[in-house]
Structures are given as C-alpha cells and as structure tokens.
Amino acid sequence: MAERIGILVGWEQSMPQAFIERCNKVPGIHAEIAKIGATPELFDSPYRVLVDRISQEVKHYRFYLKAAALAGTFVINDPFWWSADDKFFGFSLAARLGVAVPRTAMLPQKDYIPAIVKDRSLRNLEFPLSWQAIVDYVGFPAVLKPADGGGWKDVTIVRNAEELMRAYDASGLNVMTLQEFIDFDEYVRCICIGRERDKVLVIQYSPARRCYIHHDKEKWLPAALHDRIVDDCMKINESLGYDMNSVEFAIRDGVPYAIDFTNPAPDMHIDSILPPYFEICVDWMVDFCVKTAKGQRGTRDDYRWAKMIDPKIPLLGPLGGDR
Numbered sequence: 643m644a645e646r647i648g649i650l651v652g653w654e655q656s657m658p659q660a661f662i663e664r665c666n667k668v669p670g671i672h673a674e675i676a677k678i679g680a681t682p683e684l685f686d687s688p689y690r691v692l693v694d695r696i697s698q699e700v701k702h703y704r705f706y707l708k709a710a711a712l713a714g715t716f717v718i719n720d721p722f723w724w725s726a727d728d729k730f731f732g733f734s735l736a737a738r739l740g741v742a743v744p745r746t747a748m749l750p751q752k753d754y755i756p757a758i759v760k761d762r763s764l765r766n767l768e769f770p771l772s773w774q775a776i777v778d779y780v781g782f783p784a785v786l787k788p789a790d791g792g793g794w795k796d797v798t799i800v801r802n803a804e805e806l807m808r809a810y811d812a813s814g815l816n817v818m819t820l821q822e823f824i825d826f827d828e829y830v831r832c833i834c835i836g837r838e839r840d841k842v843l844v845i846q847y848s849p850a851r852r853c854y855i856h857h858d859k860e861k862w863l864p865a866a867l868h869d870r871i872v873d874d875c876m877k878i879n880e881s882l883g884y885d886m887n888s889v890e891f892a893i894r895d896g897v898p899y900a901i902d903f904t905n906p907a908p909d910m911h912i913d914s915i916l917p918p919y920f921e922i923c924v925d926w927m928v929d930f931c932v933k934t935a936k937g938q939r940g941t942r943d944d945y946r947w948a949k950m951i952d953p954k955i956p957l958l959g960p961l962g963g964d965r
C-alpha cells in the first residue's frame with residue numbers, strides 16, 4: 643500500500659500541481675488534493691501527511707486537521723502551533739531567543755464587538771493609555787500593524803504622534819502593534835522547509851516593488867550575515883514548530899531584524915518566488931513530505947495526548963465519500 647500524502651489548497655495552482663506530480667514519481671507514495679467531508683469523532687485519517695496551505699481561510703479545515711493530527715497524520719504546519727501563534731507572541735519569543743527584532747509594543751484594541759460596553763466591560767484596561775511612554779520606547783518613524791494579519795493589510799508607517807493617532811483611531815477591531823521602523827539597507831525573505839539548516843533559501847526581496855530578486859549564487863550575502871540569518875530562521879522555526887515558513891528580515895548596519903515570520907502558508911506561487919526558487923522549494927517540500935510519509939522523520943510525538951491514547955479503540959474512516 644502506498645503512503646498517502648494530501649494537500650489542502652485554495653486558488654493556488656503552480657505549487658500544488660508540481661508538488662503532487664513530483665511526489666507521485668516516488669515509488670510507494672501517492673499524493674493528491676485531499677478530499678474532506680464529514681468526520682466522525684473516532685476518525686482514522688487516510689493520510690500519512692497533510693500539507694496545509696489554506697486552513698487560515700477555512701475554519702472547518704483547521705478543525706479537521708486537528709482531528710487528523712490526533713489520528714496520527716503529520717500535518718504541515720502543525721495546526722495546534724498555528725492556531726496559537728500571533729505576531730506579537732512571535733516578536734516576544736524571537737527577542738528571548740536572541741534574534742534581533744525591532745522595538746515593539748502591543749496596544750489594546752481601539753474598538754470592540756457590540757456586546758462589549760466600553761465603560762462597563764473593560765475594567766481590566768488601562769485608560770487613557772500612556773502614549774508618551776509608548777512613543778518614547780518605540781520612537782518615530784514607526785510602523786503600526788496588526789498583531790495578527792498578513793498581505794500588508796492595515797500596515798501604516800507613522801512619522802509623528804498625529805499620524806499615529808489617526809492610524810490607531812482607524813484600526814477598528816484589530817489588535818495593533820507599534821513597531822520601530824527599520825530603515826533597511828537590504829531586505830530578505832527566507833523560505834524554510836522542514837526545519838533543516840540546508841533548507842533555508844535566503845532570497846533578496848524588494849518591499850518597494852513587492853517582488854523577489856534572483857541571484858545566481860545561493861549565498862549572495864556576506865558569509866557571516868548569511869549564516870546568522872540561517873541561524874535565526876532555525877531558532878524561529880524550531881521554537882514556533884513550523885516546517886514550512888517564510889521569514890523576513892530588514893538588514894540595517896549589518897544586523898538582520900526579524901520583521902515578519904509567522905507565515906505558515908508562505909506564498910510559493912511560481913511567478914512570485916521566481917522559477918529557479920520555485921523549483922528548489924517544491925523539491926524540498928517533496929523531499930520533506932516523502933521522508934515524513936515513509937516514517938523516516940517519525941510522527942509528532944510531543945502532543946500531550948500521545949501517550950494517553952488507547953491504541954485498542956477501533957477507529958472509523960470518513961463518513962461517506964468514495965474512500
């Protein structure tokens with residue numbers, strides 16, 4: 643019986659298609675777009691590995707992936723870690739791991755759902771906020787951005803108190819962070835697969851043009867800087883439990899500051915990451931997933947329930963469908 647690898651996808655075409663084709667060339671492996679219907683509580687997952695590219699958008703998929711993890715499927719990325727992350731936790735963690743991060747302050751939300759009556763329900767909140775202390779810590783220019791978000795949504799550069807208050811007042815229900823703006827000399831995005839040192843691809847990125855820039859040489863940065871970036875990526879991915887991530891650094895005066903590194907479904911579209919990098923990423927994903935499916939990597943054994951589950955309880959397949 644072939645080991646099954648499934649992939650959960652949204653609109654994206656290039657990566658899943660190439661990934662499935664390449665996996666299916668490997669003897670003993672069958673890869674496909676995973677099909678998900680109704681799931682019984684004693685679920686026996688048909689997949690050895692599931693690659694998740696979309697559960698941030700589809701709640702049902704996230705819940706399904708947790709049930710699949712319980713059934714022993716190796717889910718990339720781990721849905722429990724992913725559900726627990728936010729950017730501010732990431733900055734706090736990275737700072738404690740010795741990774742350089744910009745000075746960052748998390749702020750209370752500006753607005754709340756209607757059930758929250760501001761002067762009755764929020765007795766835990768300091769009000770007014772100590773804006774002077776916040777601004778003294780972070781400095782200007784600064785970036786006001788959501789503590790969980792992506793795709794540059796609601797990211798504003800503020801140069802003074804007036805711009806800050808205007809952007810904050812418009813931030814609505816978002817939890818925002820105010821962050822030191824790093825006036826960078828160089829910007830990189832690293833695609834990282836499988837938490838392995840030799841699977842960290844350090845790619846130059848232009849935030850102004852919002853595109854990757856190709857270098858013929860894989861190590862195009864000075865060696866010490868390249869190595870530090872790879873070290874930082876390893877620390878970040880190991881501590882956040884991510885097997886697939888993109889990690890952004892703004893480099894100022896030779897110091898790489900981690901800017902955006904909780905991206906558990908990183909963009910891998912061929913046109914955005916450029917064909918040569920696309921080939922490498924897909925090969926690394928295939929290699930990692932095949933190794934995992936064949937059991938050479940072991941399943942995740944650090945779940946709290948791992949040693950408590952009774953292996954004698956009979957399990958059920960999905961309800962209905964053709965499998």
Ligand SMILES: Nc1ncnc2c1ncn2[C@@H]1O[C@H](COP(=O)(O)OP(=O)(O)O)[C@@H](O)[C@H]1O
Pocket residue numbers: 744785787791792793794795797821822823824825849890892901902
């Ligand atoms: N602290 C910062 N210093 C300099 N530039 C920043 C900073 N934070 C964000 N940016 C710029 O804004 C862009 C989007 O912010 P980012 O934190 O990456 O959020 P998203 O998850 O939406 O991509 C980054 O790619 C970077 O160009």
Ligand SMILES: [Mg+2]
Pocket residue numbers: 793794890902
């Ligand atoms: Mg980003």
